[in-house]
Amino acid sequence: MADNNGCLVCGQDPLQSDGCRVAVIYIEDEKYMRIPFFGDLGERCHDCNALSGHYHHWGCDAEICPVCRGQLIGCECNEVECPVIVNKRPGRKATDHSNLQK
Ligand SMILES: [Zn+2]
Numbered sequence: 001m002a003d004n005n006g007c008l009v010c011g012q013d014p015l016q017s018d019g020c021r022v023a024v025i026y027i028e029d030e031k032y033m034r035i036p037f038f039g040d041l042g043e044r045c046h047d048c049n050a051l052s053g054h055y056h057h058w059g060c061d062a063e064i065c066p067v068c069r070g071q072l073i074g075c076e077c078n079e080v081e082c083p084v085i086v087n088k089r090p091g092r093k094a095t096d097h098s099n100l101q102k
């Protein structure tokens with residue numbers, strides 16, 4: 001999991017949300033629908049806290065790769081990218097943390 005507070009792609013705090021709002025993933029320049037977490041009714045993912053029927057937050061170790069059906073973070077597919085990175089327009093400024101004094 002990421003070591004900051006929010007999910008990389010949807011920006012939500014995984015502990016405060018029902019699942020990721022981003023439904024797509026890019027693998028080798030192809031767009032795929034992500035595979036949601038399916039557990040028992042009301043069950044939450046052990047890693048990213050997504051509610052059953054919702055998408056995993058980015059970097060979850062339980063997310064399934066839509067291409068090879070293996071574990072996404074450990075599968076053999078190349079160029080697995082989230083839409084935030086793919087859609088980033090040139091010139092669009094990323095969040096600036098340079099003024100933080102910590
Ligand atoms: Zn998310």
Ligand SMILES: [Zn+2]
Pocket residue numbers: 037045046047048049050056057060061062063
């Ligand atoms: Zn998960």
Ligand SMILES: [Zn+2]
Pocket residue numbers: 065066067068069070072075076077
């Ligand atoms: Zn894969």
